[in-house]
Amino acid sequence: MKIVKGFCILFMLHLCLLDSGRTGKVLVWPVDFSHWINLQFILEELHLRGHEITVLVPSQNLLIDHTKVPYHVEILQLSVTEETFMEEFNSMLYEEIFELPKLSWWEMQIKLADLVRKFLLTNKRVCDSAITNKELLSRLQAAKFDVCIADPLSFCGELVAELLNIPFIFTFRFFYGNAIERLCAGLPMPSSYVPGVTSRLTDKMTFIQRLQNWLLYTVSDMIYSYYIFPEWDEYYSKVLGKPTTLCEIMGKADMWLFRSYWDFEFPQPYLPNTEFVGGLHCKPAKPLPKVLWRYTGKKPETLGANTRLYKWIPQNDLLGHPQTRAFITHCGTNGIYEAIYHGVPMVGIPMFGDQHDNLARMKAKEAAVEVDLQRMTSADLLNALKAVINNTSYKENAMKLSRIHHDQPVKPLDRAVFWVEFVMRHKGAKHLRPASHDLNWFQYHSLDVIGFLLACVATVAFLVTKCCLFCCWKFGKTAKKKKRE
Amino acid sequence: MKIVKGFCILFMLHLCLLDSGRTGKVLVWPVDFSHWINLQFILEELHLRGHEITVLVPSQNLLIDHTKVPYHVEILQLSVTEETFMEEFNSMLYEEIFELPKLSWWEMQIKLADLVRKFLLTNKRVCDSAITNKELLSRLQAAKFDVCIADPLSFCGELVAELLNIPFIFTFRFFYGNAIERLCAGLPMPSSYVPGVTSRLTDKMTFIQRLQNWLLYTVSDMIYSYYIFPEWDEYYSKVLGKPTTLCEIMGKADMWLFRSYWDFEFPQPYLPNTEFVGGLHCKPAKPLPKVLWRYTGKKPETLGANTRLYKWIPQNDLLGHPQTRAFITHCGTNGIYEAIYHGVPMVGIPMFGDQHDNLARMKAKEAAVEVDLQRMTSADLLNALKAVINNTSYKENAMKLSRIHHDQPVKPLDRAVFWVEFVMRHKGAKHLRPASHDLNWFQYHSLDVIGFLLACVATVAFLVTKCCLFCCWKFGKTAKKKKRE
Numbered sequence: 001m002k003i004v005k006g007f008c009i010l011f012m013l014h015l016c017l018l019d020s021g022r023t024g025k026v027l028v029w030p031v032d033f034s035h036w037i038n039l040q041f042i043l044e045e046l047h048l049r050g051h052e053i054t055v056l057v058p059s060q061n062l063l064i065d066h067t068k069v070p071y072h073v074e075i076l077q078l079s080v081t082e083e084t085f086m087e088e089f090n091s092m093l094y095e096e097i098f099e100l101p102k103l104s105w106w107e108m109q110i111k112l113a114d115l116v117r118k119f120l121l122t123n124k125r126v127c128d129s130a131i132t133n134k135e136l137l138s139r140l141q142a143a144k145f146d147v148c149i150a151d152p153l154s155f156c157g158e159l160v161a162e163l164l165n166i167p168f169i170f171t172f173r174f175f176y177g178n179a180i181e182r183l184c185a186g187l188p189m190p191s192s193y194v195p196g197v198t199s200r201l202t203d204k205m206t207f208i209q210r211l212q213n214w215l216l217y218t219v220s221d222m223i224y225s226y227y228i229f230p231e232w233d234e235y236y237s238k239v240l241g242k243p244t245t246l247c248e249i250m251g252k253a254d255m256w257l258f259r260s261y262w263d264f265e266f267p268q269p270y271l272p273n274t275e276f277v278g279g280l281h282c283k284p285a286k287p288l289p290k291v292l293w294r295y296t297g298k299k300p301e302t303l304g305a306n307t308r309l310y311k312w313i314p315q316n317d318l319l320g321h322p323q324t325r326a327f328i329t330h331c332g333t334n335g336i337y338e339a340i341y342h343g344v345p346m347v348g349i350p351m352f353g354d355q356h357d358n359l360a361r362m363k364a365k366e367a368a369v370e371v372d373l374q375r376m377t378s379a380d381l382l383n384a385l386k387a388v389i390n391n392t393s394y395k396e397n398a399m400k401l402s403r404i405h406h407d408q409p410v411k412p413l414d415r416a417v418f419w420v421e422f423v424m425r426h427k428g429a430k431h432l433r434p435a436s437h438d439l440n441w442f443q444y445h446s447l448d449v450i451g452f453l454l455a456c457v458a459t460v461a462f463l464v465t466k467c468c469l470f471c472c473w474k475f476g477k478t479a480k481k482k483k484r485e
Numbered sequence: 486m487k488i489v490k491g492f493c494i495l496f497m498l499h500l501c502l503l504d505s506g507r508t509g510k511v512l513v514w515p516v517d518f519s520h521w522i523n524l525q526f527i528l529e530e531l532h533l534r535g536h537e538i539t540v541l542v543p544s545q546n547l548l549i550d551h552t553k554v555p556y557h558v559e560i561l562q563l564s565v566t567e568e569t570f571m572e573e574f575n576s577m578l579y580e581e582i583f584e585l586p587k588l589s590w591w592e593m594q595i596k597l598a599d600l601v602r603k604f605l606l607t608n609k610r611v612c613d614s615a616i617t618n619k620e621l622l623s624r625l626q627a628a629k630f631d632v633c634i635a636d637p638l639s640f641c642g643e644l645v646a647e648l649l650n651i652p653f654i655f656t657f658r659f660f661y662g663n664a665i666e667r668l669c670a671g672l673p674m675p676s677s678y679v680p681g682v683t684s685r686l687t688d689k690m691t692f693i694q695r696l697q698n699w700l701l702y703t704v705s706d707m708i709y710s711y712y713i714f715p716e717w718d719e720y721y722s723k724v725l726g727k728p729t730t731l732c733e734i735m736g737k738a739d740m741w742l743f744r745s746y747w748d749f750e751f752p753q754p755y756l757p758n759t760e761f762v763g764g765l766h767c768k769p770a771k772p773l774p775k776v777l778w779r780y781t782g783k784k785p786e787t788l789g790a791n792t793r794l795y796k797w798i799p800q801n802d803l804l805g806h807p808q809t810r811a812f813i814t815h816c817g818t819n820g821i822y823e824a825i826y827h828g829v830p831m832v833g834i835p836m837f838g839d840q841h842d843n844l845a846r847m848k849a850k851e852a853a854v855e856v857d858l859q860r861m862t863s864a865d866l867l868n869a870l871k872a873v874i875n876n877t878s879y880k881e882n883a884m885k886l887s888r889i890h891h892d893q894p895v896k897p898l899d900r901a902v903f904w905v906e907f908v909m910r911h912k913g914a915k916h917l918r919p920a921s922h923d924l925n926w927f928q929y930h931s932l933d934v935i936g937f938l939l940a941c942v943a944t945v946a947f948l949v950t951k952c953c954l955f956c957c958w959k960f961g962k963t964a965k966k967k968k969r970e
Contacts, residue, residue: 187754188673188675188754190673190921190929190930190931191931191934192921192924192928192929192930192931192934193919193920193921193923193924193929203919203920204920204923207933207934207937210928210931210933210934211934211937211938214931214934214935262757262916262917263916266919266920267756267757267758267916267917267918267919267920268756268757268919269672269673269754269755269756269919270754270755270756270757271752271753271754271755272747272752272753272755273752403911404911404916407907407910407911409894409895409899409900409903410894410895414894415894418894422892425892426888426889426892431747431748431752431889432747432752433752434678434688434751434752434753434754435678435688435689435751435752436675436677436678438678438689439677439678443677443695444675444677444678445675445677446675446676446677446695446699448692448695449676449677449692449695449696449699450699452692452696453696
């Protein structure tokens with residue numbers, strides 16, 4: 001084999017934005033935190049390509065600084081104070097990081113469902129602020145947007161799009177219990193080899209693990225269908241003035257952009273209206289001046305002379321530095337993708353959300369070692385670091401993931417932007433939407449067909465048995481009669 | 486919306502074939518007929534890019550003219566004469582076109598299974614010719630191929646690849662009963678909205694149609710699992726000297742290139758190691774001199790003065806001619822894709838194989854009208870032609886499909902070639918292979934998990950009932966005793 005290295009195919013993206021008259025208008029329903037960091041890369045690219053972007057920003061938020069955003073911004077005024085907002089946020093984070101791990105599996109599912117419900121209800125304030133502002137809605141209506149980009153972790157983007165009668169695209173990493181992916185997007189996720197979010201499992205499971213994953217999906221289905229979604233179904237029905245459900249409206253999404261890819265995620269079934277654009281924020285590293293350490297507290301006295309503290313560091317550039325040997329990470333998707341992009345092995349200290357699952361993927365691909373946040377000692381961290389640095393297989397596996405990431409027909413960001421623009425050009429992408437959305441769950445699984453066939457078989461069996469019994473009785477009677485004669 | 490037309494993104498393919506040392510070796514296991522016509526476009530492109538191509542060609546075949554093929558050819562010598570070969574071929578074709586439509590649904594499934602089995606057994610001669618030729622095998626082994634491209638409609642390509650220990654890629658349109666797709670590739674195809682091959686159904690089915698499609702899948706599963714595959718399982722086990730199955734070997738494919746896309750096919754779930762490259766053979770039309778009619782028999786006396794007969798016509802150029810108003814087609818995939826590419830509405834007269842299903846797709850997308858081969862009159866054909874020409878909606882819908890076809894991030898042929906080269910560069914694509922291949926069917930569907938849980942529930946229910954009965958009995962006894970006292 002003489003191909004191997006360097007055989008490069010460059011799919012170069014040539015923009016034919018010959019005049020600005022061919023651009024469109026994009027409405028954005030963002031989610032705070034790392035979601036916003038990631039979304040900005042898509043918006044930046046769309047902005048560069050001349051599209052007009054309007055972002056709906058809640059007045060209280062963590063990372064969406066509307067004074068610095070180079071797009072048009074509509075502030076969604078919340079009555080909550082900054083203190084209450086931060087308190088709520090910190091309390092939820094604390095519970096998920098420190099309280100959840102102390103609970104049993106069943107208690108954890110219930111607690112998690114409660115946290116998700118609480119999180120969604122804080123988002124409902126934002127939704128209310130948008131939906132009840134008739135003046136804002138008519139301004140948005142008048143602007144004639146071509147597409148809405150929404151993050152389904154915070155419900156409502158799809159509702160705004162429905163009210164404005166425009167196509168919409170979802171972009172996100174995951175939803176708890178994979179409830180939105182499975183119940184609303186219609187993604188087939190067999191519990192036998194597609195591990196659910198928060199399961200910490202891999203795609204190769206023992207019987208007990210498959211049992212656990214099946215329970216996770218089933219319990220999640222029940223929690224979301226009967227505890228969390230109903231109040232949203234009611235809310236959506238009220239706002240739209242017709243009986244509907246959250247999933248029905250979400251299921252209208254023209255495209256689902258998932259923030260993963262097969263360098264990171266285990267292979268699983270997907271649909272024509274889903275695209276896996278993980279790592280779209282990654283880019284080649286810029287040169288660094290020296291070794292760095294981001295730290296905002298008081299400088300510890302035991303710190304070695306070769307460690308320097310900085311309030312902020314360019315993580316991507318650091319990971320891309322040729323002397324970077326390992327990455328100690330909390331296992332957020334963005335950070336892990338930067339490590340994959342640059343082929344850096346990891347020491348993972350996951351905290352909440354998908355972070356434990358992200359690490360489970362990197363461990364299964366043998367590119368990371370885990371350290372338990374709740375029980376770690378400095379020796380644990382040191383040993384983990386030594387392992388990923390000294391055992392070359394971690395570096396080799398990280399490089400393998402990096403090669404997979406870099407060897408795609410089209411880069412993730414270009415694919416994301418392509419589909420946003422496709423939906424704008426064609427006013428939707430209905431040809432990609434599976435007909436499963438028109439079926440209910442027992443039709444989807446052919447349970448009515450199987451039930452009908454079983455009923456037929458039972459009827460035939462019943463009739464045959466009856467006939468046989470009748471014949472036996474008749475035959476017996478005749479025989480007796482003959483005998484008597 | 487100001488984007489609409491002409492907003493073009495050109496993903497230009499730049500080849501960095503700087504020196505010929507970076508090319509690889511490709512082994513090809515082709516299938517005759519239209520499959521070969523289509524496959525040649527991939528081979529041509531690979532050839533242009535400097536790869537060395539070797540095709541295994543049966544000595545008796547219909548369209549693979551090994552004297553004209555610009556690649557290295559290995560002839561697989563068959564003992565059958567050309568007359569016998571043509572007789573067999575024509576008899577199978579005749580039976581499928583003229584005998585099948587006369588049968589009831591159940592008879593048709595059985596007859597079809599028989600025809601498929603017969604077809605596969607004629608292919609087994611080709612397989613035997615390759616496998617038993619030790620000299621050929623060791624020559625192929627010595628050549629150190631990087632990849633094998635095989636068409637699974639004719640089994641054996643995967644067996645040759647397994648013997649040579651090289652990665653392989655499948656490329657095809659469909660297999661009867663979708664048996665290979667579902668049972669070997671592990672493609673999830675819910676019978677509730679993914680119509681099976683030969684069903685002639687669409688993705689929107691009534692209860693009766695879903696019942697029919699469920700039966701089609703179930704009957705196919707049984708036919709292929711118990712009637713057709715077992716002799717191949719045995720053959721493969723014998724050749725490889727270890728117990729194995731056809732599906733186990735086929736399931737090792739690194740990539741499945743399906744000859745369809747969402748301009749043609751109904752949206753359905755798929756897997757990371759599948760790619761939909763339908764229409765890869767289509768290209769812009771070259772200019773035509775005049776109106777044409779391909780016809781090889783005696784010129785009919787009733788033929789109008791404006792109709793001219795030709796022995797061969799460039800179908801693609803004809804379909805791309807701006808004055809082409811409609812396409813009368815037997816509904817082969819290649820022809821339909823040329824019509825989609827150029828946005829030409831169709832009059833379909835399907836004959837066999839996937840042709841009825843292809844037409845069902847075009848009818849569902851309202852770009853075609855059907856004429857029944859068995860019962861057609863000249864008036865039927867005329868009316869159908871008038872309909873697609875005069876009712877502008879057919880042209881509009883054909884143009885819509887054409888726009889979808891042309892608006893892809895990467896062209897189908899480039900995607901097909903990309904993945905062939907990806908597999909060559911990375912010596913496979915194992916990261917795309919779902920873990921479902923390691924599960925048997927009841928594990929896949931979690932039937933063991935559900936069974937276990939039901940058993941647990943039954944045991945608990947049994948124990949609780951027993952305890953209750955025991956308590957009642959005990960309580961009753963004590964009560965009686967007390968009463969007596």
